[in-house]
Amino acid sequence: MISANLSAIFYLISGVLFILALRGLSSPETSRQGNFFGILGMIIAITVTFLSIGNFSSGFIFVLIFLLLGGLIGAYIAYKIPMTAMPELVAGFHSLVGLAAVFVAISAFLNPDAFNLGSPGNIKLGSLIEMSIGAAVGAITFSGSIIAFLKLQGIMSGSPITFKGQHPLNAIILISIVALIYLLCSSQSSHLFWILLTVSFLIGFLLIIPIGGADMPVVISMLNSYSGWAAAGIGFTLENTALIITGALVGSSGAILSYIMCKGMNRSFFNVILGGFGATEQSSSSKSKEQRPVKSGNADDAAFLMKNASSVIIVPGYGMAVAQAQHALREMVDTLKKNDIKVSYAIHPVAGRMPGHMNVLLAEANVPYDEVFELEEINNDFANADVAFVIGANDVTNPVAKTDPQSPIYGMPVLDVEKCKSVLFVKRSLSPGYAGIDNDLFYKENTLMLFADAKKMTEDITKNL
Amino acid sequence: MEIDPFIFRLSIFILSIFIGYYVVWSVTPSLHTPLMSVTNAISSVIIVGAIIAGLSGNSESVFNHSSVFGFLAISLAAINIFGGFLVTQRMLAMYKKKKKDKK
Numbered sequence: 001m002i003s004a005n006l007s008a009i010f011y012l013i014s015g016v017l018f019i020l021a022l023r024g025l026s027s028p029e030t031s032r033q034g035n036f037f038g039i040l041g042m043i044i045a046i047t048v049t050f051l052s053i054g055n056f057s058s059g060f061i062f063v064l065i066f067l068l069l070g071g072l073i074g075a076y077i078a079y080k081i082p083m084t085a086m087p088e089l090v091a092g093f094h095s096l097v098g099l100a101a102v103f104v105a106i107s108a109f110l111n112p113d114a115f116n117l118g119s120p121g122n123i124k125l126g127s128l129i130e131m132s133i134g135a136a137v138g139a140i141t142f143s144g145s146i147i148a149f150l151k152l153q154g155i156m157s158g159s160p161i162t163f164k165g166q167h168p169l170n171a172i173i174l175i176s177i178v179a180l181i182y183l184l185c186s187s188q189s190s191h192l193f194w195i196l197l198t199v200s201f202l203i204g205f206l207l208i209i210p211i212g213g214a215d216m217p218v219v220i221s222m223l224n225s226y227s228g229w230a231a232a233g234i235g236f237t238l239e240n241t242a243l244i245i246t247g248a249l250v251g252s253s254g255a256i257l258s259y260i261m262c263k264g265m266n267r268s269f270f271n272v273i274l275g276g277f278g279a280t281e282q283s284s285s286s287k288s289k290e291q292r293p294v295k296s297g298n299a300d301d302a303a304f305l306m307k308n309a310s311s312v313i314i315v316p317g318y319g320m321a322v323a324q325a326q327h328a329l330r331e332m333v334d335t336l337k338k339n340d341i342k343v344s345y346a347i348h349p350v351a352g353r354m355p356g357h358m359n360v361l362l363a364e365a366n367v368p369y370d371e372v373f374e375l376e377e378i379n380n381d382f383a384n385a386d387v388a389f390v391i392g393a394n395d396v397t398n399p400v401a402k403t404d405p406q407s408p409i410y411g412m413p414v415l416d417v418e419k420c421k422s423v424l425f426v427k428r429s430l431s432p433g434y435a436g437i438d439n440d441l442f443y444k445e446n447t448l449m450l451f452a453d454a455k456k457m458t459e460d461i462t463k464n465l
Numbered sequence: 466m467e468i469d470p471f472i473f474r475l476s477i478f479i480l481s482i483f484i485g486y487y488v489v490w491s492v493t494p495s496l497h498t499p500l501m502s503v504t505n506a507i508s509s510v511i512i513v514g515a516i517i518a519g520l521s522g523n524s525e526s527v528f529n530h531s532s533v534f535g536f537l538a539i540s541l542a543a544i545n546i547f548g549g550f551l552v553t554q555r556m557l558a559m560y561k562k563k564k565k566d567k568k
Contacts (some may be wrong), residue, residue, distance in 0.1 A: 011513075016508045019484055025492045025500050028560040035499075035557060038507055039550050049513040055520050059527045063519045066536045067512075070543025077544070086498055086556075093505040093549060096541045100511050103538035107518035111531030114521030115514075126471060196476035224501055231508045236474055238514050244474055248481030250504040253489040257497060349494065356497030360556055363495075368563035374494050 001054030008241060010048040015245030017041030022249060028369055034459030045242045059112045059216035083364040084321045087353040089219055091149040097227040098141030101234050102197065105135035108237060109193055115238060121188050127237050132181045134233025135193075136200040141226040148219050151208075152353060158213030163242070165452070166210060167274065211272065214318070214395075216353045217261040218272045225254025257355050261394075264349030264375075266412040294430065294442050296449040299460030302424050305448065307465060310341040313378065316358050317351050317416055319392020319427070323454035326365040331389060332462045333367070344381070345372040346415050348396035379416050388420040392454050394427070398439045407437060423447045427455050499556045506549025512542035 017037045024034015050060070081089050108115045108131055109123070117127040150156035177199055184192040211219050232247025262269050264448055306312055314333070320326060333343045345367065351358045362372055382388060397417040401409045417423055419443055426446060432438050441447055450457050492500050518535025528536075 014510070015481075018510070019481075019488060021503060022485070022488045022492065022500070025496045025503070027493060028496065028557070028562075031496060031499065031557045031560070035503060035550060035553050038503055038553075042507070042510060042546055042550070045510050045513055046516070049516045053517065053520050057527075059520045059532070059553065062527055062536060063516055063539060066539040067517070067543045070540035071547040073500070073540075074544035074546065074548030075551055078548045078555060081552065083556070083559075086502075086552075089548075089552065090467070090498075090501050090505060093502070096545050097505065097508050097511065100509065100515060100538040100541040100545070103513040103534040103541070104511060104518055107521070107531045107534040107538070108514070110534070111518070111521050111529070114531065115517060187483060220501065224504060227508050228504070231511050232478060232512055234511055236471075236478070239470070240513055241474075241477060242510050243513065244478050244480045246507050246510050248478050249488070250508040252482050252485035253500065253504050256486065256489045257501070260494075260497075347495075354498060355501065356495060356499070359495035360498045361557070363556070363559040363561070366559075366561065369495055369560050370494050370563050372495060455509040 004049070004052070007048045007052040010044055011240055011242035012245075014041035014045040014242045017044070018242075018246050018249060022224045022253065027429060029138055041242075067078045081202055083360055084324055087216065087220060087357060087431045088149055090153045090354060091145050091152055094220070094223045094227050095142050095145035095149060098138045098143075098230060101138030101227075101230040102135050102142060104139065104234050105131050105161060105237070106193075109135075109190070111340075117237070123188060125185060128185050129181070130233055130236040132184055132193070134198060134230050134237060136177055136181065136196060137226055137233060138230035139197050139200035140204035140207070141223055141230055142290065144208045144219075144226070144419060145223050147205055147208040150217065151213060152216060160212040161209040162264075166206070170203065170206055173206065177203065195386045199248055207209075207273070210274070213353070214350075215265075215272050217350050218258050218265075218269070218356055220354050221254050221257035221261055222273075223254070225251050225258060227431065228254055230250070240435075254344060261355060264413065266409070292443045294449050295447065296451055299452075299457060300464050301448060302457075303461045303464035305422055305424065306336060306341065306387050306389070306461070307339060309421075311344075311381075312336060312389055313377065313382060313385045313420065314343065314345045315388060315390040315393050315397060315417060316347070316362070317391065317393025317396065318353060318357075319394075319454055321352055321361055321392070323392065325391060325455035325458055326361045328455045328458040328462070330333045330362075330365040330367055330462065332458045332465070333409075335462050335465045343371065344378060346375065346378045346382075347372060348375055348393065348415055349413075351393060351396055364394070375413055375415060382416045383419040388417045388423045389426070390417060390423065391426045391458070394432075394439055395437070397441055398437065400440055409437065417441065418444060421446065424450060426450045426452065426454050428453065467548035496557075496560075499553050502549050502553045502556065506546055506553065509549065512539060512546065515539040515542055527543040 019083025021034045021038030024030045180196040228250025400407045401412045401414045515538035
């Protein structure tokens with residue numbers, strides 16, 4: 001058994017190691033070391049917890065069993081999961097953090113003696129407030145992440161689910177959560193604690209259902225943030241520095257990512273959270289739909305265009321992930337490079353279904369990360385490039401965002417694909433993208449549409465090169 | 466007058482938010498996915514609360530209504546810790562630089 005002061009120092013050390021873990025991610029070279037710091041911090045935190053309790057009776061064996069059981073499941077998932085499923089995985093993991101926070105809060109509420117928080121029915125007021133906030137945020141994280149997971153996995157439709165009176169209902173529930181926490185703290189009633197949990201689960205569910213598939217980057221980041229705040233709430237209850245530091249880090253990390261994603265779509269955070277984007281816009285676009293001529297081509301034409309180019313910029317989007325085309329794409333690029341054609345990749349901040357989604361997929365396909373550029377870095381290069389190869393992206397290239405103030409995506413930063421000498425669009429059909437608006441680029445003189453599955457088309461092009 | 470320990474914890478919390486703010490802004494956008502998976506893993510340090518809860522039973526009854534929730538939370542957090550760190554490791558191992566010497 002070690003003293004409370006000593007264990008507090010060790011928790012502080014593990015908190016610092018977690019900070020270093022995030023710091024390492026500032027560049028790919030230091031990132032692996034950063035991850036190692038994170039693992040070290042976790043080992044210290046867990047070991048110190050065992051030592052400070054100093055109870056190695058039969059309960060200890062069960063703790064180890066459950067720890068190993070969870071660890072085996074986690075390790076199995078980590079090795080089996082395909083990189084394209086990363087958004088679902090992260091959403092799933094968020095839900096587990098949320099649920100774990102809820103369970104710890106329940107346990108502390110039922111047996112406050114074990115946590116030095118008072119006795120049942122007479123829990124210290126401060127602890128009870130922290131505990132109920134942690135539990136409520138944890139419950140919201142859990143049910144919200146489950147919905148996000150189901151939408152990303154395609155089990156639940158990605159289109160927004162909206163109904164009349166949705167926003168007033170949510171507002172009432174949120175107010176009632178605050179009221180419940182107040183009543184719970186003044187009465188210490190266990191009934192109110194269970195009601196609070198149920199209502200929080202419900203609101204998490206209701207908050208996420210109206211948000212559509214392509215807004216998922218914001219949702220995942222937001223839930224990431226919530227899971228941090230939930231952990232911090234529990235950290236205050238347990239008076240544990242490691243948890244408080246980590247909760248604050250994760251909370252602000254998720255908040256920053258949500259902000260970056262919102263900026264990438266030029267939408268306010270509340271606009272995304274209130275949801276229903278895709279559903280409201282579809283009606284207006286169907287009216288204005290007229291038949292315009294498009295040039296469509298085949299793999300042979302595309303190969304010809306690229307063979308005669310001296311520089312090519314690739315613009316990947318969610319469609320590449322769906323078609324699992326990243327490896328085929330890399331092979332195509334290898335062939336291009338053999339012909340001394342300069343190739344780079346342009347990534348829009350909201351391409352894919354989570355922050356950095358495209359970068360991971362390209363890294364998986366062995367694309368060196370110094371060939372992959374962010375929007376601001378590469379946008380000026382389109383004017384000098386010969387061919388833009390757009391694979392599975394749509395709205396993020398739509399020039400209407402710069403020209404038409406009426407358009408729902410007006411003001412969104414877009415890749416200046418139209419400035420290239422020619423544009424190749426790999427797409428299954430002419431259907432509009434997530435925002436429900438037509439892309440003018442399809443009808444441009446210098447655009448060639450390649451209607452096919454992204455993977456098959458890239459393979460065919462490689463054959464023709 | 467003595468300062469409530471809560472104030473100290475609040476100070477740590479607020480300062481950590483600022484550290485988080487600056488550290489996360491310096492994360493390169495291409496590593497945002499590993500950032501999410503690693504934050505996921507470290508927020509599972511909530512397992513320390515779960516372990517306290519799991520060990521709250523006495524020697525006669527390891528399982529009581531409170532420790533059961535603790536054991537469940539241990540498993541959930543452990544899935545996240547192992548899964549989160551390992552999947553981050555797997556992703557980071559894929560980020561490679563261009564080979565300088567062309568064959």
